Amino acid sequence: MFLSFSFFSPPAAHLSPLYFYSESEHVTMLNFINRFIRLIFGLFLYSLGVVLTIKGDIGLLTWDVLHQGISIHVGITMGQASITVGFVIVAIAFFMGEKIGFGTVLNMLLIGTFMDILLESGLFPKMDTQVSGFAMVTAGLIVIAFASYFYIGAGFGAGPRDSLMVMLVRKMNCRVGVARAIVEGTAVALGWLLGGFLGVGTLYSVFGVSIAVQFVFFLLKFDVKKVRQESLADTYINLKEAFKTSK
Secondary structure, three states: OOOOOOOOOOOOOOOOOOOOOOOOOOOOHHHHHHHHHHHHHHHHHHHHHHHHHHHHOOOOOHHHHHHHHHHHHHOOOHHHHHHHHHHHHHHHHHHOOOOOOHHHHHHHHHHHHHHHHHHHHOOOOOOOOHHHHHHHHHHHHHHHHHHHHHHHHOOOOOOHHHHHHHHHHHHHOOOHHHHHHHHHHHHHHHHHHOOOOOOHHHHHHHHHHHHHHHHHHHHOOOOHHHOOOOOHHHHHHHHHHHHHHHO
């Protein structure tokens, strides 16, 4: 029953390990499990949001243009392509000195896996009009925004693609917006050359996801700047501490 009192409540008023990693907080197994469930739930929601945008059929998200292009040429699913791209990015970020978190690894593995399960389920029909397509993509972007609230707030580390942007900011001494434009522009260009579906929904998603995330974070009073993201080493230390306190 530990989810009932705080799992869905806005975290702004109180910094807790349920939502944030903080060295000053007392680590318990209960809080660690709460954060882990929050992470998995967030990654599942993100996958659901991506699937909704795919079924909108008016243009894929920037990275999914690349994933689809790879899947067409290599003969793998979009989920498997997502995992492959994530692995390459994590490897690059790691060797360039970026901290990799437990959430970074699970992001890489689970989003693609959940995507394939949901796409194969047959639960989500493809839209056949522009109006229904935009409605489906909008719903997907809102789901992705809520997903970001859950998995970012868990504090287990940034996603692979976010880690790549952070690396570019550090190495090139540029703004986050510039780094994001470089990363996502490259992904879209490569995906389009490989045959990925670049459409009006792609452009809509670039602006729409930012608006959706800002709205959801405002609605839930979520300040992402207060989140301390763990590295794998941090998670190991906290898990050991949690085991000690549970005895």
